[in-house]
Amino acid sequence: MLEKTRQSLESALRYNPSNGELMASLAEVYVRLGMFDERTMELVEAVLSQQGENPLLQQAQSIGLLIEQTRTLQENLAEGQPPPDPSTIQHSLDNLSTYLKNQPECESAWVAWTRLQLIKGDLVRARKGIERLVRLEATDLARSLGPALLWRQRQGASGETGCHLARIYLTLGETLQAMELLEKLYDDGFAEAGPLLFEIYQRQFSPNQPEKVPETHRQRFFMLLLDHADAERTNQWLRKASLLGWQVGVFSQSYAETLIEHGELDEAFLVLQRTIMDDYVRQLLNQIALRYEEQDDVDKAVAVLRYINDNSLVEQDVQQNRERDLVRSSEISMAELHLKNGRPEDALVHYINALCNCPAPEPDLLRTIEELFDAAAPHEAEPLLRLGLYFRNLHDYPKAIFWLNQALEIDGENREVIAELESLYDDLLQANPDLPQLRLDLGRLYYHTRRWSKAIDELRVAAGWAEQADAANRLLARAYHRDGQINKALDKFKLVTPDEDDCAELFKLYEEFMDQKAWRDAQLSLELIAETHPQFRDVTMRLHQLRARQQPQWGGSAEPAGDPRMRELIGDLAVGRYNYMERLGSGGMGVVHKVFDVRNNRVVAMKILRDSLSSSSKALDRFFREARIAASLSHTNIVNIYDYNISNMSGQSYIVMEYVDGPSLRELVDRQFAETIETPLDYITEILHYSVQLCDALQASHANGVIHRDIKPDNIMITQEGVVKITDFGIVHIEEATFTPSGAMLGTPRYMSPEQVTGGRVDARSDIYSVGILLYEVLTGTPPFFTGDIAFQQVHKDPSNPRELNPKLPESLAEGILRCLMKKPDDRFQDAMELKASLGRILERMGGCAKYSNRTEVVEDGAPFLRAAPVASGTGAAPEGPAVGSDAELDLE
Template identity: 30%
Template sequence: MSELLHEISQPFLIVLDFSRSLVASPRPSLLNPMDSFFDLLQRLLSHPYIYGLLGLWDIYLGPVPYNRYLLAALLLLIPALLIFLVWYVRRPREITPSRLQSGKDLLRGAKRAAKQGDLVRAGELYEMSERYDLAIKMYLEGKSPARAGQVYLNRLKDPDKAIALYLKYNLYEGAAKACVQAGRYLEAGQHYVKANKPQAAAEMLERGGDWLQAGELYFQNGMFREASRCFGKTPNHHRAAESYEAYYKEVREGYHDIIPQEKAKAIADLAKKAAYYYKSAGDLSPAVSILLQAGLKPYAAELLVEQTQIDQAVELFTEAGQHLRAAEVCAGAGRPRQAAEIRAQYHMKQGQSREALRYYEEAGDYLSAADLYASQGELLKAGELFLKGGDSKTAAETFFAAGQPEKAAEAYESMGDLTRAIQAYEQAGNETKLTELYEKVQNHYEAGALYQKRGLLEKAVACFQKVGKEDYQFAEAARRLGDIYLETGKYPQALERYQQLMAQKPLSPDNLDLYYNLAVLYERLNQPQYAHTVYGRILAIHPHFKDVAMRETTLRQRISGASAPPTGSSPSLGPHDYTMVGGGPAAPVGRPGGPRYQILREIGRGGMGVVFLAKDLNLGRQVAYKVLPPELKNNPQFVANFVREAKSLAQLSHPYIVSIFDAGVEAGNYYIVMEYVEGQNLKDLLTRSRRIPITSGIQIFSQLCQALDYAHGKKVVHRDIKTGNLMWTQSQIVKVMDFGLAKVIEEAQAGRTTVAGTPYYMSPEQTLGKPVDHRTDIYSLGVTVYETLTGQVPFKEGDIGYQQIHSPPKPPKDLNSEIPEALNKIILKCLAKDPAQRYQSARDIYLELKALERQSG
């Protein structure tokens, strides 16, 4: 048995011997185990005892399958485990005193390592054995001064020597760390700078209190938050401001265009801090700039106030909605009018009209105050303020709307528009001012006529004598002179004037007054035969003219009872000329009591009748004489309404409405006598020039609004506003014709299938035959202005009625790009299909147009 055990133990002794030799090796590497394993295997297989072991294995185990493989695996596993244990024990690791039996072992290991050239290892072992001087020496000789410095710092607690050593070898980072450990932060910061460690350097400098240099390092490395923190502790406010501004922009850009609500205040605070430091540095411009970037307009405005940039500050306060603060700034800057104006605008936005009015007037903004008064219906006050504000034209228009034509006349006179002033004084009935203005404009005839009416005959004579022969009123002036001479007993002068007229105007129905006065003059000159002859010829034309029949009888009896007449022939009075109307002779047109209107020529015709230029013989002025369609005279409804409507329309007295002087029936035909307007029909004007300039169009629009506002206020609706019913005078005044005629004719045609009006201009409700009110004029006004500015009506082809009811109009700006957008919107609102969507009064349109004129002017 002993022999068997001896044989079995032989392979294991071989492995043990190999393991002992492996342990004795000085520095096994990680590759040693594998090399050793294959060497051991080779030696085992070549040993003579292995064969005996295999034989014994077979004997004891018997015929077990794979028994030799099991033995080989066992033999291989055992040495492998032994080799792993040896490697684990011999692996390189720090040797501590706990792992060594004594310092002697450390010193022995250190010497061995130094002898083998591993100086750093030797230094480690000397350091472990607390031989620090030798450790430092080995580290330095091993070119590891950093380890040497650590010995000074950590083992010997001598940071000065550590720092000196680090600096000697240019190990600035190590020196910095040593300084930090020693609490010398400023010095550490400088060493970090040399080590190119700016962030660490900045942190140390900040800890050491060198905020300026720390801030610069932070700023240079894009650490704007830390930079602003440091600069904020220094007197260099400009750098602090720049840092905060950079930090603000960095944060702001991080959110792109959408800033979370919870972050908005913090970001705004950064902008405020930047502005604060800019302000502290005395640099207000960038402070204002960053506040504006942050949308902090009130803060920027306050800084602008400090810079005395009042205009910009006020603008920013206003944009920010701080009107009262803006007003305070203006007041403090010595601008009380601007302050009052801003307060007025503020109160307007608050709906406090009365307060706004007070401040507008205090500010001297009389035009804005006037607009506001006008919008509230206080037209008289509005007119006074327009006048005070220098807008005499608007003042006059407003006075007219307020029913104050005399004040309107004064406004026109103040702006030098004497023509309109005369018209206004005529409506006011101020004959004193009229005569004064007529003389200023050298209208001597009208001045003389008024002087004559007022009984100032000497002044009347002086005026009539100034009427030139080329003046169309020269004959009438001569007649009036004769009348005055006759009245004042200056018979020779009167006879001279009458005889001059007789040579030019033979006796006719339109000058019976002249010949009547001549006959009276002959009587007073004691020339009864001449007087009798003239009376006789007057009776031949008009048997019931004044008291001619009685005078003629008296003279005839006187002549027959007296001696023969004086030698000489009767004066020649000329043929009996009659007015020609329509190409043939006709009785003079007039009313009971004598002929009054002399028809001169036809000047137009249309659906409302034929218009003639005529002369009012009683007043000596030209008029427009319109004869209405003849088929109406047989219509009972028309006859019933005509006189009533004519009287109502005659009450309309407005500078932009053609005045109606008279109405009646003559020879079975109904007529209306109107103011004669010298100018062009707007429809004809558009035919020649296609469209009217924008400024003139706005002027026409504005005047039409005033005319309609006045008429609608009198409960009169036109119903047929169109370019064909408008006259445009040389003095650029629009005149609206045919007010109310559409209503009269429509009522006369009740029961027919047609609707009175012109389809191109009719409102949807008028097209449908529904009841209409003043808003139908608003629609027609929109069409008219549309045509005036574009040269065409909104709907000119196809089923016009259908389009008026259903189709939206093309915006006028699409047809004329010069039309301002605001004016485009006004016109389209007038053309709304639903009356409730249109302007509810012409006054509303007028006010918007005045605002547009001011913006463009």
């Protein structure tokens, strides 16, 4: 309203520039809009010089001057001038606070207020000011507040002050500055910086790409990992670090010690088996064996002791080391003698023998081997095979792969080399299936050994990563050709720029297409050659002759166009239908991509079953089950399924579903509890708002006889508009009157009902139990059962009252959560609508206000509806009561 008024007044003033009333009205509108630029202040000054008394404009003139003074003040401080007297700063803050209570949307005043809080040193209020500016969608905050923030950091950023500054940097989106500041605090011994620094590290470093962790960060990262990560994530990182040859033994030992303390003996034993044996490791292993004996698990105790004996025969180790030293010295002497007599190939073999008798690689000896290998490679593969095995035993997998591949170059039929390479690739891919270079290397190995179908499977996966796409597609074209799939071979050659070898391959394709009278494909083969190598053989002449033939087979419509990336993913099923946008993520079953549905003009998510699962009947059944069941449910709060195709052919099974443009409930909860265990009331109401929608979705699902069985924060998505969407119907149960349980336990143990754990009959009340676990976790920061034998606790142990962890929870809400978590289904809410009614009444008593949404939820008779949140009127008057995100929460005084 005010913006339209401003436009009208400006238009009127252009035709009557001397009209005092128009000037005054426009100046007042500028002020109410929070505009304090040079144009506004000139207009205010002109009006005041004509009219004199005008309280609103006089106040605005004062505030505008104050805003400009704060800008000048921070620039002076940045240049080294001393700060003003604290009382002067406080007086200015009081004036700005008074003004902001009446004009809470004034961006310029908030910037000035925040600058002064930074200069004053009240970083808590400064951060709240920045959060308000972010909600007002203010731009370029780093530049507006940068000088004041930098000056405050120079005054001292140790301890809690440094943490506050880091949080401010994070709010401004300056992640690297925050990380550097927290690293210094943590390295200086301020442990409280650890949790926030670890949260940043988790965003920066993914276990899917562990190589991105800089070497200088690894020690600090693993210390934080041991202090703050859960067991599963810690073990995942340590396993991958071990595969990459990182020196993390001391962290593995500390982690194993923690596991032993918590009684997780099997996991501790596995960790220590990946750790170099020393006295401390031996001590920990003996503790594990002793614990197993105390548990009467004699077999496991014996296995641990046998492992200790096999790896700790000290006398034998000493003797073996002596023998190795003698062999090493002898081999080096023989190598030097061969080298002196001009026989570098023989010298190389003896140097390799010497290195393989070293407990750890000697850099000088390895450098000598590499130089000799470049000058004179051996004639047999066996020495290089031993070198590859040596590095594999040391867990230096990149070097092991390199030397085994060199052995294969010398003897491509050597079965032992091929077997070792396959075994090594399988081990590495099992630990991390998404390393593109490994997929490409394994594809090369299968191609080299003429196993075309396996080569095709691996190379198709490798081609999914941009950095490997060219090399993978080039080799994939050849594999398709060797496998007799010449049309697919041609499709792959279209994706690369042909080199000389490719041209020879394309020419063979041309000849085969000509034999089949496939004139068009023959022409395309020649055209690909001619684009880069027009002088290759007699391509130009042949292409001219082929075009001149005008065969009748050329009639008809052209081949439908298609996105080559989509054709790579799902073949001809993508032609004319989907265009590729980006990769969203991956899970155990498949990879999810963001694609554009051309036919329906919308962005969708496409989940494609992993190629490795295409031959698994169980995987196909679960994938088909998810698609069919979810597609049968039509509800606002359930992710829509638009299309699906299930096939045991590689790359042909996919589900096309609604694209959700927001985070999961898990991400929202992690964000809330990342820095504090405090939960403001508006966060609680927001969770209730989402929970009411979740009940709606479950009621619709249960009404169709569908029990989800895996309700957890990870499977609840939230759109940008605050709409809940349930996903992942892969393990649903269809209710039938004659159902007899199989005893199979499906789901996530942390969220499973007692009847799921015991393999009993499940119905809608099983999902109610899972909702109770979910509410408990998202409102307290932790699930009721999270350590030890969780399945046992789900059946036999009563949860503690959630108010013990979060006293801010209403008593009625805590009672409702505990009712959801009753062990007997008859004691819980009997359906989702009963639970929704209870949550709706609580939400109504709390005001029904959603903090993160532009909407306010009002509950009437247990049924929520949405209306627009209140806004200030065009006169500048504030609405009655605090609106969403009002000044009440900012503690201006």
